[in-house]
Amino acid sequence: MSRSRQPPLVTGISPNEGIPWTKVTIRGENLGTGPTDLIGLTICGHNCLLTAEWMSASKIVCRVGQAKNDKGDIIVTTKSGGRGTSTVSFKLLKPEKIGLLDQSAVWVDEMNYYDMRTDRNKGIPPLSLRPANPLGIEIEKSKFPQKDLEMLFPGMSADFTSENFSAAWYLIENHSSTSFEQLKMAVTNLKRQANKKSEGSLAYVKGGLSTFFEAQDALSAIHQKLEADGTEKVEGSMTQKLENVLNRASNTADTLFQEVLGRKDKADSTRNALNVLQRFKFLFNLPLNIERNIQKGDYDVVINDYEKAKSLFGKTEVQVFKKYYAEVETRIEALRELLLAKLLETPSTLHDQKRYIRYLSDLHAPGDPAWQCIGAQHRWILQLMHSCKEGYVQDLKAWRYKTPHRVAFVVKLTKLVLSQLPNFWKLWISYVNGSLFSETAEKSGQIERSKNVRQRQNDFKKMIQEVMQCLVKLIRGALLPLSIPECGVRQYGGWEVKSELSGQWLAHVIQTIRHTYESLTALEIPNDMLQTIQDLILDLRVRCVMVTLQHTAEEIKRLAEKEDWIVDNEGLTSLPCQFEQCIVHSLQSLKGVLECKPGEASVFQQPRTQEDVCQLSINILQIFIYCLEQLSTKPDADVDTTHLSVDVSSPDLFGSIHEDFSLTSEQRLLIVLSNCCYLERHTFLNIAEHFEKHNFQGIEKITQVSMASLKELDQRLFENYIELKADPIVGSLEPGIYAGYFDWKDCLPPTGVRNYLKEALVNIIAVHAEVFTISKELVPRVLSRVVEAVSEELSRLMQCVSSFSKNGALQARLEICALRDTVAVHLTPESKSSFKQALEALPQLSSGADKKLLEELLNKFKSSMHLQLACFQAAASTVMKT
Secondary structure, three states, X not given: OOOOOOOOEEXXXXXXXXXXXXEEEEEEEOOOOOOOOEEEEEXXXXXXXXXXXXEEOOEEEEEOOOOOOOEEEEEEEEOOOXXXXXXXXXXXXXXXXXXXXXXXXXXXXXXXXXXXXXXXXXXXXXHHOOOOOOOOOOOEOOOOOHHHHHHHOOOOEOOXXXXXXXXXXXXXXXXXXXXXXXXXXXXXXXXXXXXXXXXXXXXXXXXXXXHHHHHHXXXXXXXXXXXXXXXXXXXXXXXXXXXXXXXXXXXXXXXXXXXXXXXXXXXXXXXXXXXXXXXXXXXXXXXXXXXXXXXXXXXXXXXXXXXXXXXXXXXXXXXXHHHHHHHHHHHHHHHHHHHHHHXXXXXXXXXXXXXXXXXXXXXXXXXXXXXXXXXXXXXXXXXXXXXXXXXXXXOOOOOOOOOOHHHHHHHHHHHHHHHHHHHXXXXXXXXXXXXXXXXXXXXXXXXXXXXXXXXXHHHHHHHHHHHHHHHHHHHHHHHOHHHOOXXXXXXXXXXXXXXXXXXXXXXXXXXXXXXXXXXXXXXXXXXXXXXXXXXXXXXXXXXXXXXXXXXXXXXXXXXXXXXXXXXXXXXXXXXXXXXXXHHHHHHHHOXXXXXXXXXXXXXXXXXXXXXXXXXXXXXXXXXXXXXHHHHHOOOHHHOXXXXXXOOOOOOOOOOOOOOOOOOOHHHHHHHHHHHHHHHHHXXXXXXXXXXXXXXXXXXXXXXXXXXXXXXXXHXXXXXHHHHHHHHHHXXXXXXXXXXXXXXXOXXXXXXXXXXXXXXXXXXXXXXXXXXXXXXXXXXXXXHHHHHHHHHHHHHHHHHHOOOOOHHHHHHHHHHHHXXXXXXXXXXXXXXXXXXXXXXXXXXXXXXXXXXXXXXXXXXHHHHHOOOOOHHHHHHHHHHHHO
């Protein structure tokens, strides 16, 4: 008696989903002791025992059948264990249906489609036999009334085979309650179906390759059988009999209908001939009509008639038609030559050019008339530019207008280019985009023309660059002849330049060329084609700056002639102001030239230009410094004083020189010195600010070099003036001291300051008056140097004395102290040191009586010369106030 076993348990199935008849492998426990022990196997409720193959107690292989449920358990039943259970499930997929007209490599089960023999609706076309559910998801019919749907979608249909199919109607009717996820799945199904259809026949061949091989083998066997049968019994073979039957049927049919078909063919040919003659009767009159329309200028009519005749008779074999069509072609060829000649005529408008190009395109003229027109226009523009130059060069001697000859040429040349180039550029753009050609010509020659455009873009670019280079070289030949090579002088130069253009006219030319550049840019011509114009503008701007600065230097050279020597309250003439105004006016005239327009580079971008402009600026300032030096050394006889006038606000102007209005060399030196001081403190700094405002480079160098030159001139003029004034005073000290055989060893007791010192003081006061008359600010500088010279000489003289008597020492101390105290406001460390050394050379005062006498005599001196010494006291009060 056998022991009962555990019931079967299914723990796995592979694959876990598939269509009916998919082969699956079932794994588990207690699946039977052998093939005979397995008595039951169901998958999704379908009995699969018939296809089951028991492998072991843990493995069974079978095929899934046509199950009732989409998803279900795998149940195994054995004799030893009974009905089992399952921990896994299998999902059954619906098989893809193949339509009657769809390609397939295998036989299709047609049970799901209508039988045309039994269906009452025999009018259904085969194309309507489509799967009932195209979306591949479950259909849920809605209860929406049919009449409402018809009103909502008038003229539409829910039948997806209809031309008026409405997807919205179909979805409302069949999927009104379907979830969004299901609809997304339907979209995926539709895409899958579309992809399968697009794969083509090759996919079906690959999928059913074995079927095709079987069919091929069957056909080969039949063919061999028929061939063997035919070789044995030629007359009685099946294929021979069939061929004889078909031949007899064909002969009988021909015999029955030969007469009828013959009459029909003859009638059709006659009717066709009459129709052709009636339809194309205009061909016989066409050559004459073409001639008349050409004379009238009705080219459109000629082209239409020609197109019509060409479409009908272009390939005809009828001789009479050939003859007349050849005459038409002769007239059309003459028209092509006429239109091409009109197209290449210059000057002509863009409208006429486009019109003739369209005509030639419609007439299928050989070559590329549009490109020929572009080439002719290019040559015409270059010819006009050179003719313009030749005309102005030949007319140079007879030119009498205010505008310089070369400026007028540049203006005329740029106007000429701006009048011709836009049409030339628009012609090219029309050539590129095909708007030059009619629709028929565009369709027929679109590919060929696109090839031509690609090939000729570089050629046209060279044309534009040649026009730009010609324009630039002609302008350079007129304005910058040194910038063109020698080989191009004859072609682009030839101007007889008597004088260079001023900066003002160069600025006018720059403005004209800038306007030309802006106009060409507005045409959307690429910037790389216009770069030569930008380079020309930059060179002209640099040249304009150079010429203007050179002209400014020439003006400043002539400023010395305008010096009127009229001094204001500050000791200045009008010369520094005129100098500054001249430079400011010059820089103001360069404002538009120095300003960078869009796309332009700075004038000072090149280091060479920076150096040249910097050097010119330094030259301008040094020229003015040289003018001041010339004025300071001008002989008295050369000074023009006839225009001098008295400034009533300054009654002490020039002291006593009002009577004869003459200036001494010392006074001129003082006036120039005063101007130099003002230039150093104000004018040169203002000019540096103006240079910086106009973006000049190297301002520090300009200021440094100019200031150094100015200071050098100032110091030289100052030393000259001091030499003129101090030397006589210093030279008079020694003779004055020893006048009357005076001896320091043997002299009377001092009674006051001697005359030589009073004379020296009066001379110093005279210098003070002269300087004060011109410039109050120069007084301390001049007098301090004069006092230094006098004190140094006095100290030397005292140190040269071998010995002093008591009276002599007292006399010397009195005179030294008198001089020192009088000019105390103008003492410097050097002059103080000299006075100290002079006093140290004297014997010291021994008694209080001597000191008292010295003080009394000093007070007496100061009291007696109070009026003369008032200038020093005024200077002292001024110093104290400041």
